Amino acid sequence: TRFSDFFKTVSGYRISVEKEAKDADILVKLDKDLPNEAYRLDIKRNKIEIRTSSLGGAVYAFETLKQLFPPVVMSGKVQENVKWRVPAVSINDFPGYGWRGYMLDASRHFFTVEQVKKVLDFMAELKLNRFHWHLTDDQGWRVEIKSLPNLTEYGAWRVGYINTDERKSEWWGRPVQKKDELAKYGGYYSQDQIREIVRYAKERNIEVIPEVDFPGHAQAAVASYPEIGCVDKQEYVATGGVARNNTMNPGKKETYDFVRKVIVELTELFPYEYIHIGGDECNKDQWKKDPFVAKLMKTESLEDMDAVQSYFLKEVEKIVNSHGKKMMGWDEILDGGLAPNATVMSWRGTVGGMKSVKMGHDVVMSPNSACYLDLKQGQDSQEPNLGYGHLFLSDSYNYKLVPDTLNSEEAKRILGIQANMWTESITDWGKLTYMTFPRLHAIAEKGWTNEKRQSWDGFVNRLRTHMKRMDVSRIRYAKSAFNPRFKHEGN
Template sequence: MVLLFASCTKPVNEYNLVPYPSSLEEKEGTFEINNTTKVLFNGSENTQFVAQFFADFISPASVYKLEVEKTESTELTKGAITFIEDKQIKGAEGSYQLSITPNGVLVKANNPVGLFYGFQTIRQLLPASIESKELSKVSWLLPATEINDTPRFSYRGLHLDVGRHFYPVDFIKKFIDLLALHKMNVFHWHLTEDQGWRLEIKKYPKLTEVAAYRDETRVGHGGSRPEEYDGKRYGGFYTQEEAREVVKYAAERHITVIPEIELPGHAQAALAAYPELGCTGGPYEVAKTWGVFKEVYCAGNEKTFEFLENVLLEVMDIFPSEYIHIGGDECPKARWNECPKCKARMKKEHCEDSHELQSYFISRAEKFLNSHGRQIIGWDEILEGGLAPNATVMSWRGIKGGVEAARQKHNVIMTPNSHVYLDYYQNTPASEPLAIGGFLPISKVYSYNPIPESLSAEEANYIIGVQGNIWTEYMPTSEHVEYMAYPRACAIAEMGWLDYSQRNFDQFSNRLQKHFERLDALNVNYFNKVLSPIASVDKVEFVEPTTLELQNIAIGTEIYYTIDGSKPNQNSSVYVGPITLSEEGIVKAVTINETGETSEVLEIPVVRLQYIEGKAAKGDNKGLSCKMATGKFKSCADVLKADGKNLTVADVLIPEEAPFDHFGLVLEGMVTITEEGLYQFSLGSDDGSQFYMNNELVIDNDGFHGMAYKKANLALKTGTYPVKIVYFEATGGENLKLHVITPDGEKVSSFTEYLSH
């Protein structure tokens, strides 16, 4: 009876699509591709191209030579897969209708882009072995369905930086193929950097003779000391013929290649080739390490604009995209503030400061590109000093720049580093290849809503898309790029395609597990480890009973935990909600998938804090006293011993008198606590910093590093406490921040009313 029942049960169709369609109706039955199947088309030559593209794709693994024929029919044809260009189909570019029945398959769209996306959906519904291009003895069955699909955003992109590390054309094409598979339509090609210029410009041969190569490359993390280098010359560039080949290859897959030519900053490689374009005249060298450099194009030199316009003329000749990306980010103004030519330019153009000079620079580049029928995109720093009239903004420093630009009625592409920077770690750093820092699991990527809640419905219309960014300081190989990009790029693809209200991470995770088979067949070196649970704290410190929340960021797993210090397993407690804690100890937790694969153990110590009391009285003066010392400091201890200038600051901040780099600060005074309870102090700096309270070191954030935060919890009684903040800046950007979360959960970043000295 069991056998009889099993033989009568119809297989359940699966629809493991990434991104998932905006509307999909499940049906019973399947359509089989066999040696009698035909591929038909009705429409333009571009429609025929899609039909032939599909037939050529199917044939190698299936061994069926699918014939492509023109048809006059506008309906489903029995035994055929039919592509029809129908101007009556509604929807944005990329919209399509797909009908799969046991009798045949019909794809309709109002343009070839939609037909191509219909093909990608059919492709993903076929067994993954279709990707291998080798004979596979499986049944080529398509599950029956009715799909009406349309993309949420018109811009769905992925960025690749080839300036820090260079990748061959074959990999660039593979990168584009993966974009096409996931219905992404923009490849943002970051071609120039301080560390290398990667595009041949025939009028300026030194850009490829000199600027495309650096003498050696930094070893280890950019923030580590002492600095080490590999002693190996490194570089490469794309010829104009290779770049045109990439553009054509992408266009055949309905992907626009947007080139990025950085200006006015990130220009040190170009200056190494043509030093007369810098404020000092050089000499310059192609950068060997990572970071932000003060050598930028001279804004007061007409030869700078002549050079950039000539470069952009050749760029426009290669790249037919409406948009040209001009960077505009991370441009230090120190050289401009010292340069006689730049000062003269500011006076002539009535610029109040160097930020307005940058706006002049960007606007001038925009006017030139506009005069040739092109538009500019820039990173959100182009807002500084006033936004160029027709510019599109990429909001990367969170969402603030995007909100501001949308309210000014400029188009915006959301690409915040908090959610779509794929150079961040996706697992614990100790278990992963070196990365720039941060932690961005796929669950956080997927959670992002590109439409800020603070925008009105009208303002939200200016958010035209999303983009993931791959910065490659620590990605020397193509395989490493893939490892960092996938599967997080799959989440970005679905973010760009589906409305936020339609997205569900658990369902996405289930589909992704099947999608991994396709990435395997495509030989993609993707990340697929069982991730440990995460918590918002690395230690629980309490004065009253509290709770600990865990988050599962692993695909297809459950969390198991213990609170007695033992190692958890499948017999331990299953996490279903916040864990109540009232005693000291240690929480241990793991995630385990269906096959029993177990993550690393997450360990969270649990500590009861004792209240401390203030040891000072309020000072007579507001703010903090400040000692500012100059010098090449290596630690906070060096700053404490140094002599310096005496100042007063109103808050925990770097005084305006501070130089660009090589200085240290000692801020001292008292802070008054008006509410008893548990406080969390968070000290961030680039480079080192320390925080003392009651003459005790409570946060040690010392050393050479980029912007990094460290935290401490303190149980404080009401009263006045002596405080001291020590800070030093070496190179690479100055920053000092103190945040406090009060017992009632309020985040405080300004302390002027509580400080005295």
């Protein structure tokens, strides 16, 4: 229905599905022979015909159709007084990879339900189908877990110095006056809101994958339930980048009870295959002096801290699997020995991903050298002071997802690609879209288009049209990312 409404608003089209379709302008037919997410789009003088075997195929046929109209439509907004014309073409289209993801970190900064829906809208427009929701970190716990109420009563809020000027000002180009103010910041998603998001995503062919970060990046959790940490006193939800006591204690029974409760409720909320358990950047120093960890090492004959982490994550995997889900984690989950059924998300470059493939595990590639949207897209002089390093559009576009060193069996274990939006410096919606585009266009193309048909020149041409679309819709994006006079290395 969302597409019928959309096309009706702009042009009075009649859309029909199957039988009563004869006199419709846009006709959607079920064609069981087409693979999942594939579609055929035939545009004739007085009729548009779509064939597909799946909801996903239908969604993408309509997204393509929207993009064939002049660059006046994006995110449901339409410009008035434009000739509403589409070329007569025949398109046979299907994706290269099943996992085409976008990750939103909702912990470092909180984004409302309405904003999350807008993320899902632009994902659908770029034919992305996996929304990875980073729901917990040191700076805030954002998912309601009914059996663990402290997580959202306490763990969702931080009190600290927040730079209010930066929050309000036009942030690019101008120097920001620093004036700090003590404030409470936070928010969380209720279970009803999560169900609403999952439903909204489903209509757009998007699966939602929750991430809760274990055993590191967990200061908000440890602050809410000190008994799962390596501290006896009350800890605070982190305000800045450097967390203190942010590591769960794998030597305590309470920790496993905690994990179990979280997983049970996530399983009820998110109907899909995977639960992402984080696993990245665990600070193991606290474990070295913890008596519970020492005891665990003795009883389980664990040699070092990597072995402790691996033991813990294998236990987590058992819990996840026993609830009918698969476990996914960042590539640190390889350290000390990978859990037997785990899928790896490779972020520290591609090494962890390639190693996992060779070991027979599935992987999603999300290397920071190609997919990290929190890095600057242009030179420092052209960019606002967001991001701590650089990742140019051409770096994303030139990334080769499947290296020649893999044989065809191994290549199949690469499920796809994902862009990650970490939000330490992303305080609002304008910054989010600015850092996301146009790199997300490049990453989306990596996931969808056959590598042989990818070309930088072709991409840049098509991007020009998308940029017009974003201009019309007043979506902020980095123009510096694509400047034809400015050659990035590797262009």
